[in-house]
Amino acid sequence: MAPKQGKKTLWLECEHCGCSVSTNDKNMHIELKCAKDQVKCPYMEDGKLYTWLQRGSAPPEGAPRDSVLMHPSTASLLGAVIGAPVELTRAGAPKLVKRVWPARSSAPAAVILPAADLTGAWCGGGGQVTVSLLTRQLKAAFHVYFKIRDNKIDIEIGDILKEHFNNILLSFGSVLVYYYFGKKLEIVVTRINSEEDKNSTKAWYVLSENTVWEQEKTVEKNKRKPVTLGGIDDILEEIKTLIKISFNIESSFANFQPTRGLLLYGHSGIGKTAICKYLIENLHCFHIELNGPTIFSKYFGETEATMKSLFSKAIANEPSIILVDEIETICPRRSSASTEQERRVTSAFVSLLDNLHSEGSRVFVLATTRKPDAIDPMLRRFGRLDKEIEVPIPDRIRRKDILYTLLQSLPNKISSQDIDSISDLAHGYVAADIVNLCTQASLRCIKENGDFILKEHLIAALTVVRPSAMRELLIEVPNVRWSDIGGQDNLKLKLRQAVEWPLKHSESFKRLGIRPPSGVLLYGPPGCSKTMIAKALATESGLNFLSIKGPELFSKWVGESEKAVRDLFRKARQVAPSIIFFDEMDAIGGERGAGEGGVHERVLAQLLTELDGVVPLNAVTILAATNRPDRMDRALLRPGRLDRLIYVPLPDIETRLQILELKLSKMSVSDDVNPHSLSVRTEGFSGAELDALCHEAALNALEKDIDCQEVRMEHFEHVLIDFKPRTPVSLLKVYEEFALGQRSV
Numbered sequence: 001m002a003p004k005q006g007k008k009t010l011w012l013e014c015e016h017c018g019c020s021v022s023t024n025d026k027n028m029h030i031e032l033k034c035a036k037d038q039v040k041c042p043y044m045e046d047g048k049l050y051t052w053l054q055r056g057s058a059p060p061e062g063a064p065r066d067s068v069l070m071h072p073s074t075a076s077l078l079g080a081v082i083g084a085p086v087e088l089t090r091a092g093a094p095k096l097v098k099r100v101w102p103a104r105s106s107a108p109a110a111v112i113l114p115a116a117d118l119t120g121a122w123c124g125g126g127g128q129v130t131v132s133l134l135t136r137q138l139k140a141a142f143h144v145y146f147k148i149r150d151n152k153i154d155i156e157i158g159d160i161l162k163e164h165f166n167n168i169l170l171s172f173g174s175v176l177v178y179y180y181f182g183k184k185l186e187i188v189v190t191r192i193n194s195e196e197d198k199n200s201t202k203a204w205y206v207l208s209e210n211t212v213w214e215q216e217k218t219v220e221k222n223k224r225k226p227v228t229l230g231g232i233d234d235i236l237e238e239i240k241t242l243i244k245i246s247f248n249i250e251s252s253f254a255n256f257q258p259t260r261g262l263l264l265y266g267h268s269g270i271g272k273t274a275i276c277k278y279l280i281e282n283l284h285c286f287h288i289e290l291n292g293p294t295i296f297s298k299y300f301g302e303t304e305a306t307m308k309s310l311f312s313k314a315i316a317n318e319p320s321i322i323l324v325d326e327i328e329t330i331c332p333r334r335s336s337a338s339t340e341q342e343r344r345v346t347s348a349f350v351s352l353l354d355n356l357h358s359e360g361s362r363v364f365v366l367a368t369t370r371k372p373d374a375i376d377p378m379l380r381r382f383g384r385l386d387k388e389i390e391v392p393i394p395d396r397i398r399r400k401d402i403l404y405t406l407l408q409s410l411p412n413k414i415s416s417q418d419i420d421s422i423s424d425l426a427h428g429y430v431a432a433d434i435v436n437l438c439t440q441a442s443l444r445c446i447k448e449n450g451d452f453i454l455k456e457h458l459i460a461a462l463t464v465v466r467p468s469a470m471r472e473l474l475i476e477v478p479n480v481r482w483s484d485i486g487g488q489d490n491l492k493l494k495l496r497q498a499v500e501w502p503l504k505h506s507e508s509f510k511r512l513g514i515r516p517p518s519g520v521l522l523y524g525p526p527g528c529s530k531t532m533i534a535k536a537l538a539t540e541s542g543l544n545f546l547s548i549k550g551p552e553l554f555s556k557w558v559g560e561s562e563k564a565v566r567d568l569f570r571k572a573r574q575v576a577p578s579i580i581f582f583d584e585m586d587a588i589g590g591e592r593g594a595g596e597g598g599v600h601e602r603v604l605a606q607l608l609t610e611l612d613g614v615v616p617l618n619a620v621t622i623l624a625a626t627n628r629p630d631r632m633d634r635a636l637l638r639p640g641r642l643d644r645l646i647y648v649p650l651p652d653i654e655t656r657l658q659i660l661e662l663k664l665s666k667m668s669v670s671d672d673v674n675p676h677s678l679s680v681r682t683e684g685f686s687g688a689e690l691d692a693l694c695h696e697a698a699l700n701a702l703e704k705d706i707d708c709q710e711v712r713m714e715h716f717e718h719v720l721i722d723f724k725p726r727t728p729v730s731l732l733k734v735y736e737e738f739a740l741g742q743r744s745v
Contacts, residue, residue, distance in 0.1 A: 011074075019036075019043045025043075038130075044078070047078065047132060053127050064101070064168070065117075065165070066099055068112065069106060069111075070131075071104065071110065072104060073108060074108055075100050075102065078131065082101065084099065085099055087134045090122065090130070099169070136203070138206045139205050140211075141208070144191075144212070145216055146187050146189050146215060149188050150186070162213045167207060170189055172189060231397070231399065231405075236275065242258075243283065246259060246362065259386055260365060261367065261379075261386060262364070262365070262387045262389065266392065269433065272391055276323050276325075277323075279321070286321075289323045290310055295310075304345060318363055320364075321366055325367075326370070327368065328371055330349060331349050331378075350379065353383075393430055402434050403423055403434055403437075404419055406434060406438045407438065410438060427543075428467030430467070437465045440460075440465055441458045444457045444460055445457050480535040485532055486657075487651060488529070488533070491646065495520065495533065498621075499623060500540075500541045500543075501516070502516030520644040521625075522626075523628075523629040523647060524650075525731060527689055530648050541579070545581065548581065555599075561599050561602065579623050580621070586629075586631045590631050590633065591632065604636075611642075651687055653683075669711045670710045682720075697715040697718075700719055
């Protein structure tokens with residue numbers, strides 16, 4: 001019950017829900033229909049105050065150091081007298097126990113804590129907080145053990161704290177704030193002993209002048225656990241061998257010039273820097289990190305001098321490793337736009353590399369980059385960065401190793417079979433993505449108050465984490481299912497055999513000694529769902545889908561179009577298994593010598609090279625669609641390229657019936673609409689035209705009555721009078737002749 005006050009009642013009891021709200025929030029409480037929103041409308045219920053936290057200045061004169069300020073009417077309603085201990089809880093923060101002190105000028109629902117004494121999650125103001133009277137008995141603290149968080153001050157402050165924090169309340173894990181000559185120190189309570197018990201983690205204690213304060217001694221800082229990497233054992237072993245040979249040249253090989261420079265390249269997040277740091281930690285040798293932002297200076301010659309001093313320091317502490325992260329920022333490829341400083345720095349770096357060989361120094365240079373082509377070619381020759389190793393985007397086996405390694409350090413109940421299935425679903429994921437995957441799964445487990453990460457948490461995280469290897473391309477996996485396409489069952493089966501089976505069941509093809517088709521061409525009249533079928537295949541197969549329309553690859557700049565084709569196939573290989581879908585393929589693969597010439601023929605030549613060139617298309621399938629297969633270049637249609645030709649015909653009566661039933665199921669139609677009759681009367685209609693027929697019938701119904709509730713058969717009859725199929729007979733003959741020509745080849 002809210003207290004009755006003679007002058008003014010600050011708290012009222014809601015007659016509907018029984019909770020108490022302040023008079024200022026009464027209207028808001030009614031507007032919220034008694035919903036419990038402690039920020040918009042603070043309330044009291046079951047002896048607890050649900051409100052928001054306000055940060056204040058220092059406690060008023062006479063108030064205890066560990067006070068919480070609140071209005072007297074609020075404290076009275078909680079049953080707390082002045083100086084009584086109350087417990088404060090907040091999501092994501094440890095509990096606090098403070099002493100009540102009146103603040104008559106504050107709002108009735110305000111809870112004010114001194115900002116200077118807050119740490120961690122309590123620092124942010126405005127968040128939700130719950131306040132209740134502490135009913136547990138307070139114990140007298142006999143012995144308090146503490147440590148100073150992030151301590152860089154070697155002092156004994158036990159006696160100072162004893163005097164400063166006299167008569168305050170604390171518990172195991174409490175964090176106290178003390179300002180030592182203006183520097184904020186966070187005092188973490190690690191153990192508390194009383195006369196009754198030792199180190200209770202739930203009890204609350206009161207400090208006195210007899211409490212003994214003792215600082216925990218740390219003989220040596222806990223060393224960080226060494227980095228563990230998975231899925232790259234072969235790369236690590238090769239690099240270790242190169243470094244060890246560079247550091248340990250026997251006298252019999254005195255004239256042998258070892259590799260002293262290595263370039264690691266690969267996609268962002270692939271683990272290049274992690275590999276370097278792992279090697280540095282495990283080889284236990286001196287190392288120096290060199291990167292552009294730290295060495296570049298606006299003053300003439302200072303950048304080169306800094307670089308020279310770093311190399312000299314490495315030589316003085318040999319054997320040593322120099323780690324150059326993102327070397328393209330230090331030694332970019334020279335061009336007409338290069339600055340004089342870039343040229344000087346590159347020349348200085350090259351000279352320092354050459355000196356390592358001439359002086360026989362046991363110094364190894366590890367350089368990383370995302371774009372090896374962006375580095376000055378002078379560096380990429382023997383005697384400098386003469387060894388180049390690509391860190392590939394992990395395949396299924398590497399992903400499994402990385403995931404297994406990461407899960408070893410996390411509490412989980414995931415079987416090896418589950419790890420296999422997750423690895424299969426995570427194609428395109430680099431090492432950083434898999435780390436993010438485990439992080440998101442851990443967060444979901446914490447939110448559900450679980451003790452172990454389960455397979456369901458990883459599956460849910462897969463929907464959140466997007467593969468980094470796919471972000472640079474406009475890759476879209478459309479949400480189209482086979483069920484969205486009426487009929488065409490035989491066509492769907494052929495596509496699955498040609499595209500999905502080779503990628504998902506490659507072992508079966510190897511066992512039978514046959515090569516799966518590398519490309520599939522869908523051809524047929526316009527509007528027969530060729531593009532829609534490709535989208536459904538991408539969705540149902542779960543493979544990475546790269547959709548390219550013909551004109552997107554063409555550029556007016558010489559060489560850019562061919563480069564776009566190369567980059568497209570390189571990305572497809574990186575995120576394999578994948579499908580590259582070329583819509584309107586005749587725009588790219590038109591027959592040579594037809595008058596286009598120039599860029600068209602160069603793009604086609606590049607495309608032919610990628611389809612059946614030196615670099616194999618492992619687990620990459622080409623899917624193309626066209627309305628004019630007769631205009632395609634014959635070189636594209638030979639075996640080994642687009643070797644599976646699938647005709648997508650106009651729908652027959654059964655297919656038309658399924659398309660109409662599928663479309664009408666999403667419309668409001670009367671019982672007299674007969675889809676079978678409509679399928680009989682729409683001979684020669686394409687799928688798109690059947691969709692347009694339903695659309696026009698609905699518009700006709702609205703023309704006659706804008707408030708009509710359903711489409712009737714008469715509306716379809718009216719549209720069918722003038723609605724005729726638009727696929728010319730001449731085009732159908734083209735498909736027949738093309739099919740005959742392919743069979744005769």
